[in-house]
Amino acid sequence: MNMIEAINSAHRVMMARDPDVVVFGEDVGYFGGVFRATAGLQKEFGKQRCFDAPISEGGIVGTAVGMAAYGLKPLIEIQFADYIYPGYDQIVSEVARMRYRTAGEWTMPMVIRSPYGGGIFGGQTHSQSPEALFTHVAGLKVVIPSTPYDAKGLLIAAIEDPDPVLFFEPKRIYNGPFDGHHDRPVTPWAKRPEAQVPDDYYTVPLAKARVAREGAELTVLTYGTMVHVAVAAAEENGVDAEVIDLRTLVPLDIAAIEASVKKTGRCLVVQEATRTSGFGAELAALVQERCFYHLEAPVERVAGWDTPYPHAYEWAYFPGPKRMKLALEKVMAD
Amino acid sequence: MSEVDPTDRRNAPALSLHVPEPDYRPGDTPDFSKVVVPPAGAAPRPDTGAPARETFPLTDTLVRVLDDEGRPTGPWDPRLDPETMRKMLRDMVTVRVFDDRMYRAQRQGKTSFYMKCTGEEAIAVAAAAALDRDDMNFPTYRQQGLLVARGYPLVDMMCQIYSNRGDKLHGRQLPIMYSDKPHGFFSISGNLGTQYPQAVGWAMASAIKGDSRIAMGWIGDGATAEGDFHSALTFAAVYTAPVILAVVNNQWAISSFSGIAGAEKATFANRAVGYGIAGLRVDGNDALAVYAATRWAAERARGNHGPTLIEYFTYRAEGHSTSDDPTGYRPAGEAQQWPLGDPIERLKQHLIGAGEWDEHRHSELVKAADAEVRAAQKEAEKLGILPEQGRENIASMFDDVFAEVPWHVAEQRDQCLKEAGL
Ligand SMILES: Cc1ncc(C[n+]2csc(CCOP(=O)(O)OP(=O)(O)O)c2C)c(N)n1
Numbered sequence: 001m002n003m004i005e006a007i008n009s010a011h012r013v014m015m016a017r018d019p020d021v022v023v024f025g026e027d028v029g030y031f032g033g034v035f036r037a038t039a040g041l042q043k044e045f046g047k048q049r050c051f052d053a054p055i056s057e058g059g060i061v062g063t064a065v066g067m068a069a070y071g072l073k074p075l076i077e078i079q080f081a082d083y084i085y086p087g088y089d090q091i092v093s094e095v096a097r098m099r100y101r102t103a104g105e106w107t108m109p110m111v112i113r114s115p116y117g118g119g120i121f122g123g124q125t126h127s128q129s130p131e132a133l134f135t136h137v138a139g140l141k142v143v144i145p146s147t148p149y150d151a152k153g154l155l156i157a158a159i160e161d162p163d164p165v166l167f168f169e170p171k172r173i174y175n176g177p178f179d180g181h182h183d184r185p186v187t188p189w190a191k192r193p194e195a196q197v198p199d200d201y202y203t204v205p206l207a208k209a210r211v212a213r214e215g216a217e218l219t220v221l222t223y224g225t226m227v228h229v230a231v232a233a234a235e236e237n238g239v240d241a242e243v244i245d246l247r248t249l250v251p252l253d254i255a256a257i258e259a260s261v262k263k264t265g266r267c268l269v270v271q272e273a274t275r276t277s278g279f280g281a282e283l284a285a286l287v288q289e290r291c292f293y294h295l296e297a298p299v300e301r302v303a304g305w306d307t308p309y310p311h312a313y314e315w316a317y318f319p320g321p322k323r324m325k326l327a328l329e330k331v332m333a334d
Numbered sequence: 335m336s337e338v339d340p341t342d343r344r345n346a347p348a349l350s351l352h353v354p355e356p357d358y359r360p361g362d363t364p365d366f367s368k369v370v371v372p373p374a375g376a377a378p379r380p381d382t383g384a385p386a387r388e389t390f391p392l393t394d395t396l397v398r399v400l401d402d403e404g405r406p407t408g409p410w411d412p413r414l415d416p417e418t419m420r421k422m423l424r425d426m427v428t429v430r431v432f433d434d435r436m437y438r439a440q441r442q443g444k445t446s447f448y449m450k451c452t453g454e455e456a457i458a459v460a461a462a463a464a465l466d467r468d469d470m471n472f473p474t475y476r477q478q479g480l481l482v483a484r485g486y487p488l489v490d491m492m493c494q495i496y497s498n499r500g501d502k503l504h505g506r507q508l509p510i511m512y513s514d515k516p517h518g519f520f521s522i523s524g525n526l527g528t529q530y531p532q533a534v535g536w537a538m539a540s541a542i543k544g545d546s547r548i549a550m551g552w553i554g555d556g557a558t559a560e561g562d563f564h565s566a567l568t569f570a571a572v573y574t575a576p577v578i579l580a581v582v583n584n585q586w587a588i589s590s591f592s593g594i595a596g597a598e599k600a601t602f603a604n605r606a607v608g609y610g611i612a613g614l615r616v617d618g619n620d621a622l623a624v625y626a627a628t629r630w631a632a633e634r635a636r637g638n639h640g641p642t643l644i645e646y647f648t649y650r651a652e653g654h655s656t657s658d659d660p661t662g663y664r665p666a667g668e669a670q671q672w673p674l675g676d677p678i679e680r681l682k683q684h685l686i687g688a689g690e691w692d693e694h695r696h697s698e699l700v701k702a703a704d705a706e707v708r709a710a711q712k713e714a715e716k717l718g719i720l721p722e723q724g725r726e727n728i729a730s731m732f733d734d735v736f737a738e739v740p741w742h743v744a745e746q747r748d749q750c751l752k753e754a755g756l
Binding site: 026027029030031034047048051052053054055056057058059082083085086121122123124125126275276305306307308310311312313316317322323326 | 355527560749
C-alpha cells in the first residue's frame with residue numbers, strides 16, 4: 001500500500017470496529033477527499049458517518065468539539081495544513097484544554113488529520129509545515145508518520161488515544177519516499193518493505209521513536225519526509241549516522257533520543273519547516289540539556305528557510321541532500 | 335457514549351442527520367428543470383438609495399435582462415452603447431481563449447497549475463465594465479476577467495503563470511495568483527475567504543478618508559461558509575461601508591455542491607437579509623444583467639447608501655483546477671444542460687439581433703483573440719517556463735520577507751547560494 005491507501009485502510013478498520021468514529025471534512029464524503037484518503041468510506045459506512053463539510057475549518061473543528069463532548073470520536077480532515085488556521089482558535093483554546101479546564105469531566109478524543117509540507121509545487125499556501133505551532137500548545141499530541149506501515153498503525157493508535165491528536169501527513173511521500181533529489185524519479189512505495197501493510201487492525205504506539213537507520217558516529221533527529229532525506233544523505237556522504245524517526249513529536253520519545261545521542265556523541269536535527277522557533281529548536285535544547293557532557297560538537301540544525309515557501313524555487317527551499325551534506329560535514333569536523 | 339442506549343431512553347423518535355446531496359451524480363442524466371428561471375425583465379429595480387429592505391424580494395429571484403432570444407427587457411436593461419458591449423464581448427472571448435491556452439500550457443508541463451473560469455466570463459468582465467477604473471477589487475482566483483477587461487498585459491499574466499524571469503511576483507505565488515495595484519487587483523490568497531473582510535476594510539478606509547472610490551470583494555459559493563464571510567458582512571453593515579460583496583455561485587466547490595454551503599435552505603443573496611444590507615440575485619450568464627446589478631450597487635455605495643451583496647448565479651463548466659477531474663462527482667454533460675446558457679453566446683446573440691454584430695465579425699474576433707494570446711504566449715515563453723527556472727534568481731527568494739533583510743535571513747541566503755554552488 002502507498003501511504004494514502006494505508007491511511008484509508010486505518011479509517012476503514014476503525015470505522016468498522018468503533019461505531020462512534022465519524023469522518024468529515026471538505027470533499028471527504030462522496031468524492032473521498034482531494035488526496036483520496038477517505039475514498040469509499042461514505043459508500044461503505046453511510047452518510048451519517050462520513051460526510052462533506054462546509055468550507056469552514058473553524059466550523060469543522062468546533063462541531064468536532066461538540067461531537068466529542070457527546071461521546072463520538074470525530075476523525076476530521078483539514079484539506080491542507082495551510083488551512084488549519086481558521087480552525088486554530090478552536091484547536092488551541094478549546095480542544096487542547098478541555099480535559100484540563102474541566103478536571104477531566106469533558107475530554108476531546110479526536111483526531112485532526114491534515115496533509116502538510118512541500119515539494120509538490122504548491123506555492124506558499126499549499127506547502128507549510130505548521131507542526132511547531134501545535135507542539136507549543138499544552139494538551140495536544142502531534143504525530144507525523146514517514147512510512148505507509150507507520151501511517152496506518154499510528155493513525156489507529158491516535159484514534160484510540162483518549163486525547164486529541166493532530167496527525168500531519170507528509171504529502172510529498174504519499175506515493176513514494178522522497179530523498180530530496182528533485183531531478184530523480186521517485187520510486188513508488190510498492191517496492192519497499194514499509195509498504196507491506198496488513199489489511200486489518202494493528203497499532204504502532206504513539207510516543208515511540210523508530211530507528212530508521214542504525215549508526216555509530218552521529219544521531220540525526222527528524223520526522224516526516226526528512227527521514228528519507230536524512231537516510232539518503234547519510235548514505236551518499238558515507239557518514240555512519242543513526243537516523244531517528246521521531247514519529248510522535250508530543251509526547252516525545254526522550255529515552256530513544258538520549259540513548260542514541262549518548263552513543264554517538266553528535267547530533268543533527270532536521271526539519272522541513274521554517275527554521276526559527278521550529279520544533280528542531282526544541283530538540284536541540286533538549287539534547288544539550290540532557291546530553292551536554294556526551295557531545296563532541298554543537299548540535300546543528302537543518303531546516304527550511306525563514307521565508308514563505310516560494311513556488312518557483314522550491315527545489316532550493318526544500319532541505320535536501322546538499323543542505324544535509326554541509327551540516328553533516330560541520331558536525332563531523334569538530 | 336453514555337451507558338444508556340439513547341434510543342431506549344424515552345418515547346421519542348430517533349434523530350438523524352440530513353446530509354445534502356446534489357440531484358445528479360456521474361452516470362445520471364442531468365435535468366435542471368427544478369432551477370427556477372424567472373422571465374427576463376420581471377424583477378423590479380429599486381432606487382439605488384432605497385432602504386435595504388426594498389431589495390429583499392430580489393434576493394429570491396434572478397435579475398435578468400436578456401431573454402431567450404437575446405432581447406434586453408425590463409427595468410434593469412442598462413441600455414449600453416454598442417461599443418461598450420462589443421468591448422465586453424471581446425474581453426470575454428479573450429478570457430476564454432487565454433484560459434484554453436494556459437490550460438494546455440499546464441498540460442504540456444510548462445507550469446504547475448491552472449484554473450479556468452469557463453462559463454463565468456460575463457461576471458468579472460461585465461463587473462469590471464460597471465466599476466470605475468480606480469475602484470479596488472479583492473478577487474478570488476476565478477476573476478482573471480477583471481485584469482483582461484482593465485487592459486492588464488496578457489504577457490504579464492502569463493509570466494506570473496510561468497513563474498519566469500518576467501514574473502513581477504518573482505515566482506513566489508502559485509500560477510493565477512496575480513497581484514496588480516495599478517489595475518485595482520489585490521493580491522490573491524490561497525486561503526479562502528480572507529479577502530472578503532479586507533475588501534470591507536479598504537472601503538471603510540476610503541470612507542474614513544472622504545475618498546470617492548469603492549471596493550468590490552469576491553468569494554465563491556463554497557467559501558461563504560468561512561467565518562471571514564460573516565465578519566465581512568457584519569462590518570460592512572455596521573459601518574455602511576461603500577463596498578460591493580460578490581458571491582460567485584458556480585454551483586460547485588471542488589467536489590462539494592452548493593448545498594454543502596447551505597444553498598438548499600436559502601439563496602446566497604438571502605444572506606444579505608440577516609445583516610440588513612441590500613441584496614441582489616443575478617443571472618450570472620447574462621452580461622447585461624451583471625453589468626446592471628453591479629452598476630446599481632456601485633451607485634448605491636458611491637451615494638453613501640452602503641453595501642450590497644450580489645449573488646451571481648452561474649455554473650462552473652470545467653474542472654475546479656488542473657488538479658481536478660469533475661467526472662468523479664458530477665455528470666459529464668452537466669454544463670451543457672445549464673439553463674442559463676453560455677454567456678458569450680448570449681451577448682453575441684443580443685448584439686447580432688441589435689444589428690451591431692454578425693457571425694463573420696465574430697469569427698474574426700475569435701481569430702484575433704487567438705492570435706493575440708498566441709503572440710503573448712510566445713513573448714512570455716521567451717522569458718522562461720516553470721521547469722526551466724534557473725539558479726540566477728534564487729537569492730531573490732530572501733527579499734521582501736521584511737523591508738530589510740535581517741541577519742538570520744541574510745545568513746540563510748548565503749547558505750542557500752553556497753548550497754547551489756553559486
Ligand atoms: C481556508 C481554505 N480552506 C480550504 C481550501 C481548499 N480549497 C481551495 S478552492 C476550494 C473550493 C472553493 O470553492 P468556491 O468557494 O465555491 O469557489 P470556486 O472554486 O467554485 O470558484 C477549496 C475547498 C482553501 N484554499 N482555503
